[in-house]
Amino acid sequence: MNRPKLREYAKPKHIKDYPVGPCYTAGHLVTENASWRTEKPIVESNKCIGCFYCYLCCPEGVIYKKDKLVDIDYAFCKGCGICARVCPKKAIKMIREGEDHEK
Amino acid sequence: MKNKAFLSGNEAVAEGVRLASPHVIAAYPITPQTVVVERLAEMVEDGRLKSEFLHVESEHSALSACMGASSIGARTFTATSSQGLLYMAECLHYASGGRFPIVMMNANRSLALPWSIYGDHRDSLSQLDCGWIQIYVEDAQESLDMVIQSYAIAENLKVLTPVMINLDGFVLTHTYELVDIPQKDEVDKFLPPFETPYKMDLENPKNMGVSSSPSDNTEFKFQQHKAVLDAKEVIKEVDDSFRKAFGRGYGGLVDAYLCEDAEFIMVSLGSTTGTCRTVVDELRQEGWKAGVLKIRFMRPFPEEEIIEITKNAKAVGVIDRDISFGYEGTVFTNVNSALSKAGANVRSLNFIAGLGGRDISKESIREAFYDLREESRGISKKRVKFLSLGVSIDE
Amino acid sequence: MSKVRGTINAGNITDKEFFYGHKACAGCGGSIVVRLVLKVLGERTFTVIPAGCMSAVGFVYPQLCFANNAIISTFAGTASMLSGIAAGAKALGLKDYHVVGIAGDGGTADIGIQALSGAIDRGDKIIYICYDNEAYMNTGIQKSGLTPYGAKTTTTPAGDNIPGTLTQKKNMFEIVAAHGIDYAATASIGYIQDFINKIQKASQVDGTSYIHVFAPCPTGWGAPLDSAIDIAKEVVDCGLWYLAEYENNEYTLNKNPKKFTSVEEYLKKQSRFKHLTKEDIDRIIISRDKKWNLIRSKWSC
Numbered sequence: 164m165n166r167p168k169l170r171e172y173a174k175p176k177h178i179k180d181y182p183v184g185p186c187y188t189a190g191h192l193v194t195e196n197a198s199w200r201t202e203k204p205i206v207e208s209n210k211c212i213g214c215f216y217c218y219l220c221c222p223e224g225v226i227y228k229k230d231k232l233v234d235i236d237y238a239f240c241k242g243c244g245i246c247a248r249v250c251p252k253k254a255i256k257m258i259r260e261g262e263d264h265e266k
Numbered sequence: 267m268k269n270k271a272f273l274s275g276n277e278a279v280a281e282g283v284r285l286a287s288p289h290v291i292a293a294y295p296i297t298p299q300t301v302v303v304e305r306l307a308e309m310v311e312d313g314r315l316k317s318e319f320l321h322v323e324s325e326h327s328a329l330s331a332c333m334g335a336s337s338i339g340a341r342t343f344t345a346t347s348s349q350g351l352l353y354m355a356e357c358l359h360y361a362s363g364g365r366f367p368i369v370m371m372n373a374n375r376s377l378a379l380p381w382s383i384y385g386d387h388r389d390s391l392s393q394l395d396c397g398w399i400q401i402y403v404e405d406a407q408e409s410l411d412m413v414i415q416s417y418a419i420a421e422n423l424k425v426l427t428p429v430m431i432n433l434d435g436f437v438l439t440h441t442y443e444l445v446d447i448p449q450k451d452e453v454d455k456f457l458p459p460f461e462t463p464y465k466m467d468l469e470n471p472k473n474m475g476v477s478s479s480p481s482d483n484t485e486f487k488f489q490q491h492k493a494v495l496d497a498k499e500v501i502k503e504v505d506d507s508f509r510k511a512f513g514r515g516y517g518g519l520v521d522a523y524l525c526e527d528a529e530f531i532m533v534s535l536g537s538t539t540g541t542c543r544t545v546v547d548e549l550r551q552e553g554w555k556a557g558v559l560k561i562r563f564m565r566p567f568p569e570e571e572i573i574e575i576t577k578n579a580k581a582v583g584v585i586d587r588d589i590s591f592g593y594e595g596t597v598f599t600n601v602n603s604a605l606s607k608a609g610a611n612v613r614s615l616n617f618i619a620g621l622g623g624r625d626i627s628k629e630s631i632r633e634a635f636y637d638l639r640e641e642s643r644g645i646s647k648k649r650v651k652f653l654s655l656g657v658s659i660d661e
Numbered sequence: 662m663s664k665v666r667g668t669i670n671a672g673n674i675t676d677k678e679f680f681y682g683h684k685a686c687a688g689c690g691g692s693i694v695v696r697l698v699l700k701v702l703g704e705r706t707f708t709v710i711p712a713g714c715m716s717a718v719g720f721v722y723p724q725l726c727f728a729n730n731a732i733i734s735t736f737a738g739t740a741s742m743l744s745g746i747a748a749g750a751k752a753l754g755l756k757d758y759h760v761v762g763i764a765g766d767g768g769t770a771d772i773g774i775q776a777l778s779g780a781i782d783r784g785d786k787i788i789y790i791c792y793d794n795e796a797y798m799n800t801g802i803q804k805s806g807l808t809p810y811g812a813k814t815t816t817t818p819a820g821d822n823i824p825g826t827l828t829q830k831k832n833m834f835e836i837v838a839a840h841g842i843d844y845a846a847t848a849s850i851g852y853i854q855d856f857i858n859k860i861q862k863a864s865q866v867d868g869t870s871y872i873h874v875f876a877p878c879p880t881g882w883g884a885p886l887d888s889a890i891d892i893a894k895e896v897v898d899c900g901l902w903y904l905a906e907y908e909n910n911e912y913t914l915n916k917n918p919k920k921f922t923s924v925e926e927y928l929k930k931q932s933r934f935k936h937l938t939k940e941d942i943d944r945i946i947i948s949r950d951k952k953w954n955l956i957r958s959k960w961s962c
Contacts, residue, residue, distance in 0.1 A: 166678035167728050174481075178492070181485050182722070183426065184365050185478065186464040189471035190728035192682040199687060215671035219853050220890050222685065222692040224678035239681065243688035244887030289752035290745060318748035322741060323779030330738035330776065334745025337732050338707065340753055342745075356735055466730035466746075468705050468758060473725040474732040482722055 166224065167192050169238065196223070200242030202257040208232055210254035217246035217255060273445045275438040278406035279345070279371045279431070280305035281445070282413025284315050285453040286369070289340035292320035292331035296350040297383045298435040299373040303345060317343075325350040329357035329368070336366035337474055339465040341417065344368065347435060348375035348389045355393060361428045362397025363490060364475050365464065367420035368428040369413065370398075374536070374587070375435040376622040384623020385435035387535060387587040391564070391596040397490060399429040399497055400564040402535040406443040408516060409433055411508065414453055418504045421460045425497045427490075434537040434587075436623065448512055456511045498566045519568035521560040522575050524550065528557030529580040530638045533572075533601055535561055538585055538619075538626050545631045556635060567600055573608040580642035581613040583634050585653075587620040594650045613641050619653040630654045663846065663858040663906055663915050666865070670854060674700050683726040684718040688886035690876035690893060691715055693850050694792040695763050701860040702759045702788070704729050707746050709762040711773065712736040714799040715792075737772045739764040740780040743787040751786075759864055761788040766807035767797045769873075770831045781840040781869045788863045789871045791833060794878035802881040806831040809901070810948070811941050812933045814881075819936040829948065834873050838907040843868030845907040849875040851894025855904055855915060862906075875902050883932025892930065898922040900949045903956065912960035924949065 167190030175181050211232045218226045218233055225236040226246060235246075247255040273281060279302050283291070291310075293303045309315035318335075322328045325346050332342040346354065351372055361368055372390050376382040390400060399419065403409045409431065416429040433439050466472050478486055502518040509515030523543050525531055534542050542558040549556040559575055561568060576582050582605070586595025593599070598616035605612055617634045620626040630653040637647045652659075679699035685692040695715055699706060708731035710716045716733040719726040734742040739762040747760045764773055769791035780787060796814045797803040803816040804826055812826045819825040837845045844866040848856040856874055863870035875896055877889040884892060896902040899922045904915040924946050928934035937945075956962075 165676045166681045167726070169682075172723050175485070178485060178489055181482075181489055182476075183489070184464045184472075184474055185363075185476045185486055185722060186365075186472050186474045187476060187722060187725055189473050189725060189730060190679075190681065191473070191723055191725040193723050194682075196682065196684070216853075219671050219674075219697070219857075220693065220850075222687075222689045222696065222889070223683075224681050224696050228676060241687035244885075245688055245890055248887040249890050290748045292741075292745060292748070316752075318752045320744055320748055320785075321783060322744070323775055323782070326735075326737060327741035327744070327776045327779055330735060330741035331745030331748065333738075334709070334732075334734075334742035334747075335749030335752075336745075337742075338730075338746055338749045338753065338755075340749030342749075357738065360735055466707055466732060468730065468755065471704070471728065471730045473720060473727050473730075476720040476722045476725060476733065477717065478722045 169193065169195060195238040196241050197238050200240060200260045202242045202244060203237070203260050204235060204240065204242065204244065204246050204255050204257055206233055206235065207254050207256065210252050212252055214251065217250055220245050220249050269447045269449065270444055271447055272442045273406050274301065274440050274442050275406045275409045275433045276301035276440065277305055278410040278445050279413055279433065280309070281447050282410040283343050284309050285448060285450055286341070286414055286417050286457060287315065288317050288343040290318045290320065290332065290335035290342045291344065292322050292328045292342070293344045294322050294325045294328050294346070294350060296347045298375060298439045299345045299347040299371065301439070302371055325354040326357055329354040329361060332368045333357065333361050333364060333366050336368055337466050339460060339462055341460045342368050343370070345371040347373035348377055351389045351393060352377065355396070358393055358396035358398060365426040365493070366428055367426055367460070369416045369420055369431070370428065371431050371433065373435045373439045374432050382622040385437055386621045386623070390430060390432050391588045394564060394596060397427065397494070398565065399427055399494065400432065401429065401562060402432045402564065403438070404537055404539050404560065405438065406445045409438070410445055410447070411514070414457055415504050415508055417457055419497060419500055422500045423462065425493055425500050426464065427493050427497060432536065437537045452511060456508065494566050501563065516562060519563045519566070520571045520575065521562055523558040523560070525557035525559055525575050527555050529555040529642070530635055531557045531559050531576055531579045531582050532631065532634060533559045533561060533582060533584045533597065535564070535587070535597060538587065541626055541628055542631055545628050545635065549635060554635070561597065564597070564600070567604070569604040569607070572601060572604045576605065576612055579612050581615065581638040583615050583617055583638045585617045585619050585626070585634065589618050589621070615641055615647055616650045617653050618650065624654060627654065662855045663862060665858040665862045669701055669857055669861050675703060677704065677728070679704065679728040680719065681726055681728060682724065685714065686880045688879045688889055690850055690878060690889035691765065691792045691794055693889065694790065694874050694876045697857060698761060698763060698790055698860055699729060701857055702761055702864055705757055706730070706759040706761055709734050709739055709742045709746065711739040711764045711768045713765045713768050715763060717799055736768055738776055739768060739773050740776040740787070740789060743789065744780045744783065744785045747785050747787050759788060760786065761790065763790045763792060765798070766791060766793040766795060767805040770806040770833050778840065781837060781842045781871070784843065784868045786867065787869055789869070791871070791873045792876040793873060794876050794881060796881055798878050798881045807833065810945060811937050813936060814933070824936060824941055834905065837871045838912070841910065842871055842907065844870040847873045847903060847905050849893045849897050849902055849904065851890055851892070851897055852904060859906070884930060888930070895922065895927045899924045899927045900953060901927065905960065914956055914960045914962045917957070917962045
């Protein structure tokens with residue numbers, strides 16, 4: 164994955180530690196979005212043809228290419244379901260968050 | 267080699283800008299600032315100035331463009347006046363909060379309604395809280411010099427705050443005086459290129475102008491407040507090194523004239539100070555102990571200086587070319603706040619004068635001094651008095 | 662479809678993500694726009710986002726979601742800040758970079774139109790993207806100058822007396838083109854490759870470029886979370902939006918449907934249009950046909 168990663172962040176203790184500007188490091192992530200999900204996309208690799216249409220359409224950019232197919236960064240996926248809906252091969256299904264499943 | 271020329275205040279500012287060589291100039295014309303923009307456009311055209319000149323379609327865009335250029339580390343300049351200053355009001359706060367070291371000239375002019383193109387200070391004083399350093403200059407030489415000093419102040423990493431240089435509309439912007447124009451190479455030595463780590467950088471990307479939640483906002487604002495307070499020291503340092511480099515200085519936040527033993531001190535901003543000095547000279551010949559205190563910086567406010575300089579005075583007058591309707595002049599409010607904090611028992615009176623270009627005559631300043639003397643003798647005068655009102659206001 | 666040299670597509674687009682970890686509503690069409698624009702333009706891009714959804718969800722210290730250089734502008738100041746950056750970059754002698762602004766419909770067609778007009782007039786080398794979700798969404802779905810006829814918003818409620826919004830969308834594409842801009846285009850996230858081509862084309866223009874991209878807001882439109890792409894395709898297929906370009910003083914239609922799909926079907930999927938009567942819908946269709954007659958007779962198709 165070639166994208167900003169979650170970082171350790173400690174709230175400044177002294178006024179000098181605050182960014183000046185306010186100007187700060189680009190791509191500075193301190194929280195994830197996984198808890199937003201009520202549903203979760205599951206890629207069925209046997210059906211995926213690697214067209215990467217879901218990858219283009221994802222509002223979060225959480226779908227990434229892996230071994231010519233796709234995988235999902237669940238830490239930041241909000242579970243909107245666009246990937247499942249646009250997949251031409253119906254290779255992504257949405258399941259309720261927390262339900263047991265087999266990949 | 268001295269290079270002297272007859273310049274108006276506006277032209278002196280343009281010369282100062284040429285010497286400071288900003289990367290980007292974005293400005294929109296408005297009377298009485300226009301000459302600055304015209305001269306700069308000529309300098310860009312004939313190659314004396316290598317700036318990108320943006321012909322923006324409004325003052326809001328002028329300052330917004332300056333912020334954009336400043337956000338990647340460019341030096342910027344804009345100029346405005348009156349309605350234009352208020353049209354960019356949103357960007358004024360934005361620029362100081364963003365800590366963009368922009369330098370702007372403001373030709374002080376009255377605000378509509380009623381319409382008036384003539385001078386007073388209601389435009390800039392109404393924006394006193396916008397987080398900018400505010401300078402009020404008295405003559406063309408100071409105008410030119412303060413443009414150069416302003417960049418040194420604004421770009422100091424302890425300060426990183428925009429600076430507004432105020433020139434009295436027409437009285438200063440359009441009056442010609444003999445001005446010493448420093449050499450470009452000397453100015454380059456005094457004012458090195460702007461370097462800052464707080465910018466968008468292709469090699470080290472940044473997110474700027476961010477939002478902050480209530481848990482951080484106060485800290486950002488404290489930091490900004492501290493920067494403007496820290497500017498007090500930087501202002502003095504810059505003036506000292508300017509004096510060393512160019513042989514003249516202005517003394518920092520205030521300029522006191524004959525105040526050491528003064529019993530009666532008149533506080534003024536900008537070009538009014540000259541008239542006040544003349545009156546003080548006359549009064550001194552008549553045996554008065556009178557002085558003038560020119561406030562050069564309204565922000566940061568020279569609280570300590572005012573307290574120190576007025577500590578032995580019997581009465582202090584404040585000439586305000588503005589009025590905060592329903593209260594008093596804004597300079598008066600600020601001066602009184604300083605005096606009361608010091609526990610000073612000095613009496614103070616406010617004189618509202620020069621609104622919408624009304625002439626501030628020697629006679630009216632003399633009248634103000636008479637009021638101070640009576641007040642000091644226990645004869646209670648009007649706390650806020652409009653000088654030179656042309657009609658009776660008796661109820 | 663718009664044609665461009667060395668097409669970027671799903672296969673060869675950078676795997677870098679530049680808009681990540683943001684807090685936009687799930688299924689947000691606007692974030693698809695921001696993400697794709699930045700992926701096409703790459704890391705040497707200065708990004709300006711005005712006050713609005715995308716700045717509210719992407720820039721809350723200490724969660725900063727733009728991996729490249731990015732700054733929030735004033736609401737009215739997207740284009741003017743872009744101009745300043747472009748002028749500054751030129752004066753500083755920077756090389757190999759893009760300057761892009763991404764603003765919503767209100768930030769573009771209403772409060773920001775003056776600064777945009779100024780930037781186009783100057784021919785500043787900037788890319789301006791308007792992501793159009795047809796209302797002020799960040800403040801809670803109020804009518805903008807690009808809200809279409811009949812849409813219900815919180816400031817144009819639909820009741821017995823008024824059927825929601827009574828005005829038509831401002832024609833921003835042609836307003837921009839009328840400046841004689843170097844490149845302008847309309848696009849839709851429902852036709853994603855066409856959109857990518859247009860971003861790429863804009864990046865190659867030596868002057869000002871403008872892309873007006875249709876980007877549904879499921880939250881504001883009352884549509885399912887997963888519907889943004891489908892709605893954005895359907896709006897083009899039913900003729901209520903069109904894909905076109907303006908360059909060299911000429912308009913080109915990129916997609917000329919032989920037969921439109923049902924306008925009613927498109928409208929009925931969104932609760933903002935649920936209240937519309939048959940007469941309202943007929944009015945929308947008549948207005949669509951008038952527009953298409955003009956397009957087909959005047960533009961190269």
